[in-house]
Amino acid sequence: MDPTTIQIAIMVTSMALSYLMRPKPATPKPAALSDFDLPVPDEGTPQAVFFGDCWTGDWQVLSYGHLRTKKIKTSSGK
Numbered sequence: 015m016d017p018t019t020i021q022i023a024i025m026v027t028s029m030a031l032s033y034l035m036r037p038k039p040a041t042p043k044p045a046a047l048s049d050f051d052l053p054v055p056d057e058g059t060p061q062a063v064f065f066g067d068c069w070t071g072d073w074q075v076l077s078y079g080h081l082r083t084k085k086i087k088t089s090s091g092k
Contacts, residue, residue, distance in 0.1 A: 044083070047081050050081065
């Protein structure tokens with residue numbers, strides 16, 4: 015046999031073995047609302063209301079939207 019053919023066979027075999035023996039990745043846990051660490055004001059802290067563009071040295075997060083999830087529905091294309 016030609017040495018090049020043997021080297022190609024060894025390369026294909028090693029690629030197949032490395033693909034089959036690789037570690038399986040763990041599925042990540044979906045993010046929950048408690049995973050987010052957003053700064054919120056303490057109770058009784060006065061809340062400033064701005065109209066337009068304004069810079070302030072102290073900032074508060076009063077609301078940060080709907081952190082909900084929905085399943086992605088796929089259609090069959092019909």
